[in-house]
Amino acid sequence: MDGYDKYAFEPFAVTVDLAVFTLRAGALHVLLVERGREPYAGQWALPGGFVRPDESAESAARRELGEETGLTDVSGLHLEQLRTYSEPDRDPRMRVVSVAFAALLPDAPEAHGGSDAAQARWAPYGSVRDLAFDHGRILADARERVGAKLEYTCLATAFCPPEFTLGELQQVYEAVWGTALDRPNFRRKVLATPGFVETVPGAARLTGGRGKPAALYRAGTAAALHPPLLRPTPEGRPA
Amino acid sequence: MDGYDKYAFEPFAVTVDLAVFTLRAGALHVLLVERGREPYAGQWALPGGFVRPDESAESAARRELGEETGLTDVSGLHLEQLRTYSEPDRDPRMRVVSVAFAALLPDAPEAHGGSDAAQARWAPYGSVRDLAFDHGRILADARERVGAKLEYTCLATAFCPPEFTLGELQQVYEAVWGTALDRPNFRRKVLATPGFVETVPGAARLTGGRGKPAALYRAGTAAALHPPLLRPTPEGRPA
DNA sequence: CCCTTTTATAGTCACTACGACTATAAAAGG
DNA sequence: CCTTTTATAGTCGTAGTGACTATAAAAGGG
Numbered sequence A, B: 001m002d003g004y005d006k007y008a009f010e011p012f013a014v015t016v017d018l019a020v021f022t023l024r025a026g027a028l029h030v031l032l033v034e035r036g037r038e039p040y041a042g043q044w045a046l047p048g049g050f051v052r053p054d055e056s057a058e059s060a061a062r063r064e065l066g067e068e069t070g071l072t073d074v075s076g077l078h079l080e081q082l083r084t085y086s087e088p089d090r091d092p093r094m095r096v097v098s099v100a101f102a103a104l105l106p107d108a109p110e111a112h113g114g115s116d117a118a119q120a121r122w123a124p125y126g127s128v129r130d131l132a133f134d135h136g137r138i139l140a141d142a143r144e145r146v147g148a149k150l151e152y153t154c155l156a157t158a159f160c161p162p163e164f165t166l167g168e169l170q171q172v173y174e175a176v177w178g179t180a181l182d183r184p185n186f187r188r189k190v191l192a193t194p195g196f197v198e199t200v201p202g203a204a205r206l207t208g209g210r211g212k213p214a215a216l217y218r219a220g221t222a223a224a225l226h227p228p229l230l231r232p233t234p235e236g237r238p239a
Numbered sequence C: 001c002c003c004t005t006t007t008a009t010a011g012t013c014a015c016t017a018c019g020a021c022t023a024t025a026a027a028a029g030g
Numbered sequence D: 001c002c003t004t005t006t007a008t009a010g011t012c013g014t015a016g017t018g019a020c021t022a023t024a025a026a027a028g029g030g
Helices: A057-069 A135-152 A155-159 A166-177 A183-192 B057-069 B135-152 B155-159 B166-177 B183-192
Strands: A013-024 A027-034 A048-050 A078-085 A096-105 A120-124 A197-199 A217-219 B013-024 B027-034 B048-050 B078-085 B096-105 B120-124 B197-199 B217-219
Touching (some): A013 A135, A013 A155, A013 A166, A048 A057, A057 A096, A078 A135, A135 A155, A166 A183, B013 B166, B027 B057, B048 B057, B057 B078, B096 B135, B135 B166, B166 B183
Parallel strands (some): A013 A096
Antiparallel strands (some): A013 A027, A013 A048, A197 A217, B013 B048
C-alpha cells in the first residue's frame, strides 16, 4: 500500500471465474459454458465475467452464478473464494486478473445458456479436458479445495437438498474424493459428530428405489467437524 | 469470461498486501509500516504495493517482501496466497483490489524502512490494533489461516532456522495458536510423523541456555501431516 | 407367495492416536 | 552439592476408527 504515490498504477481488468459443482446420478459434475468468440472459440470454459465498478468479487460471483444457472434464488448457496489467478499472460488479449470461486449446488437445473445466450452444460468432472485459458488449473484447484474442506467442515450438506439420507451424504464424499467409503463407519462417524446432521422428527422416510427406506436428516448447525473426517490415505497425499 | 465483449470493462488498481510473520523471543510478531500520506497518515499498515504490468501477484508479493524486510534472498521463504479483498469502498481514493499473502520468516532482521523510506517495525501480534484500510481484517485472516495450516502441514518449519530443536518447533505452534502444549506429547507426535523432521546426523546439540542440551533437527521432506496435529479444542472452534 | 437382491442399520473387535501423567537425564547457577 | 531448568523416556486409560459380521426392511422375479 505504500507505493500508491510512487509508482504509476497500471489498470487491470478484474473478473471472476466460477467452478460450480453438483451431483448428478452420484457423480460429480461441473458447469461449463461454450465460448463463442476468440480466443479459445468453440472451447469450453468456466462461467464468469467482469466485476462491475460497484460490486465486490463476491457479489459479482453470486450474480454470475444466478445468471449462468438460471436459478432465481442463489442467496443460500455456498460460495467460496478459492484464490486469484494473475499470471501476466493468462489472457492473450489483455491483462486480466481473475478471482476464482467454488460454488456447490444441491440439485442441478438443466442449465442452458445464461444471460448471454452462450451454450452451457453440466459435464462429468472426469470427462473435462482442454478448458480455455487456465480454467483447467482453476477447476483442479477447486476440486482439491472442496475435497479438503469436506474433511474438516460440514460443507457436504451444501450438495444435498434440505432433507437427505445418510446414503446421499455419503455419495457426496465418495464423488468428490473419488473413493468408496464403508457405510456403517461413515454412518457412525456422522451421527457421532454433534451438529453435523439432525434427524427429521416426523420419522419420515424416503423411497429412492429398492431396499429398506432410509431415515431422513437435515443439515445441523455445526460448521466444523471435530475430529475431522479424513480421506482414506493412499499412502501419501499432496498438501 | 463470457462477458468479455459484452460489458465495458472497468479498470481496477491491483495491489498486494503482506502479513509477514516471525517469532521473536517466542512471541508471534508481524511486520508493519507507517503510512506517511493520507488517507490513514501516521497509522500503521501491512506492507504491500502495486502489481506491475509484467508480474503476477505472487511475483509482486515476493518483490515487496524483499524490499520491506531488507533481505537479499527471499526465494526460499514461504509465501502463501490468502484471499483477495475487493469491497468497493475499501480504499477511499479509488477502486483497489488487493491480493493478500502471508509470509513466514525464520529470523527477523531489524527491518526499518523499505525502499520507500517509510518506517517499519516488528510488532507483537497481540498489540496490533487500528491498522489502516481493512488490514486488521487481513491480518486476522492471515493468522487464522497460518494456524489452520499448522494443523495438517509441515509449515511450522518455515518459522525455524535450518537447524532447530523440538522445543523451538513447539514454540512456533504455541505462539501461533496462543496455547500451551504438552512437551512429551508434542515430541512423540512430531517424531512419529515420517518426513516432518529428520535428525541431524552429527548428533550435534545446541546450548540455548540452561537445562539439558537438545538434539538438533532439520525440516523433513514431507509436506502434509497424517494424521493432523489438531489444536486443543476450547469446546468449539470456528470453521 | 417365497426367495433373492438391495439398501439401511446395529454391533463387534482390535489397533492406533492421544491426553494426562510420572520418571529420569543432563546441563547451569548459586 | 543441591536446586532449577530443560530434554527425553515411558505408562495408562480412553476415544476414534478400519475391517468386518449380523440383522431389518423394502422391491422384484419367478
